[in-house]
Amino acid sequence: EFGGPLLKDFYKESCPLAEEIVKHNVEVAVLKDPRMAASLLRLQFHDCFVLGCDASVLLDTHGDMVSEKQATPNVNSLRGFEVIDYIKYLLEDACPLTVSCSDIIAMAARDSVFLRGGPWWEVLLGRRDSLKASFAGANQFIPAPNSSLDSLINNFKQQGLDIQDLIALSGAHTIGKARCLSFKQRIVQPNMEQTFYVDEFKRHSTFRRVLRSQCKDSSRDNELSPLDIKTEAYFDNHYYINLLEGKGLLISDNVLVTEDHEGEIFRKIWEYAVDQDLFFIDFVESMLKMGSINVLTGIEGEIRENCRFVNV
Numbered sequence: 500e501f502g503g504p505l506l507k508d509f510y511k512e513s514c515p516l517a518e519e520i521v522k523h524n525v526e527v528a529v530l531k532d533p534r535m536a537a538s539l540l541r542l543q544f545h546d547c548f549v550l551g552c553d554a555s556v557l558l559d560t561h562g563d564m565v566s567e568k569q570a571t572p573n574v575n576s577l578r579g580f581e582v583i584d585y586i587k588y589l590l591e592d593a594c595p596l597t598v599s600c601s602d603i604i605a606m607a608a609r610d611s612v613f614l615r616g617g618p619w620w621e622v623l624l625g626r627r628d629s630l631k632a633s634f635a636g637a638n639q640f641i642p643a644p645n646s647s648l649d650s651l652i653n654n655f656k657q658q659g660l661d662i663q664d665l666i667a668l669s670g671a672h673t674i675g676k677a678r679c680l681s682f683k684q685r686i687v688q689p690n691m692e693q694t695f696y697v698d699e700f701k702r703h704s705t706f707r708r709v710l711r712s713q714c715k716d717s718s719r720d721n722e723l724s725p726l727d728i729k730t731e732a733y734f735d736n737h738y739y740i741n742l743l744e745g746k747g748l749l750i751s752d753n754v755l756v757t758e759d760h761e762g763e764i765f766r767k768i769w770e771y772a773v774d775q776d777l778f779f780i781d782f783v784e785s786m787l788k789m790g791s792i793n794v795l796t797g798i799e800g801e802i803r804e805n806c807r808f809v810n811v
């Protein structure tokens with residue numbers, strides 16, 4: 500299966516309460532700030548695509564190592580670090596130097612999806628933490644929101660993920676928000692009037708008009724819009740319905756339907772739009788695959804004491 504060397508009962512003996520502690524504290528964090536569920540899910544994606552799922556994304560700048568947090572896809576955007584820090588602090592108290600920061604990310608992402616109404620899955624554990632971060636890697640490997648379909652496909656391929664994974668994992672954009680900076684190119688693009696329901700044309704242009712007025716000048720680059728305009732609070736299949744209606748927020752969302760009309764991708768998006776259970780099954784499978792990219796296990800890496808710094 501996908502986990503490779505990872506196991507579902509990895510902490511059963513060494514830290515039996517680990518999953519419970521993570522779950523409870525993700526719940527508290529999401530109650531305080533509902534968007535945090537989306538932010539924690541995204542954190543796993545941005546970790547796994549740079550050096551693998553090794554918590555490299557959590558390291559702060561230190562000495563001559565520049566953090567991934569400062570890279571373009573992450574700066575002023577990636578969130579959830581304080582939540583992970585607090586969970587790590589509690590886990591260090593319960594079982595010192597036992598639960599890796601990378602496993603905390605994986606558990607928190609799983610719990611976040613479930614809390615918003617999405618699927619639950621058995622998370623695979625046993626990752627260890629990196630000794631370094633890669634600022635350059637974060638800029639290179641995390642796809643940009645204005646990516647073409649070809650570059651998205653290639654980007655996922657570099658991580659051992661296929662087109663199926665790209666389509667299913669993009670469904671993560673059923674929750675959370677994006678800044679005007681990330682999608683304003685999309686709403687000024689003149690050739691994006693294409694839509695797949697004939698009657699949808701008028702509502703489609705309203706969609707763009709509202710966003711355009713919200714993002715009308717660069718002083719508003721940090722204004723937020725929901726990635727899923729219909730049900731941003733719920734992890735559901737509405738993302739795919741939006742795509743079919745021409746209402747994907749990012750260029751990288753929209754190209755899944757505009758650059759592959761009537762092809763393999765389009766058919767899959769249609770299937771997810773009418774069958775949420777199928778989307779959930781495929782999403783879980785792809786999350787397990789993404790969660791095992793280049794993991795450190797055994798004696799590789801270390802169990803960090805503080806997720807922001809390598810151990811001294």
Ligand code: HEM
Pocket residue numbers: 534536537538539540541544575576577578642643644645646651668669671672674675676677678679680681726749751
């Ligand atoms: C397919 C390529 C992808 C691109 C180009 C992309 C790009 C983006 C961008 C630009 C944002 C908004 C950031 C901002 O404006 O601050 C965002 C948000 C988000 N992304 Fe993606 N993303 C992709 C795939 C994924 C994947 C695979 C996941 C998780 C499995 C994911 C989860 C999220 C979530 C949950 C948010 C909302 C975060 C929040 O509200 O804090 N994305 N993404």
Ligand SMILES: [Ca+2]
Pocket residue numbers: 545546547548549550551552553554555556
């Ligand atoms: Ca990483």
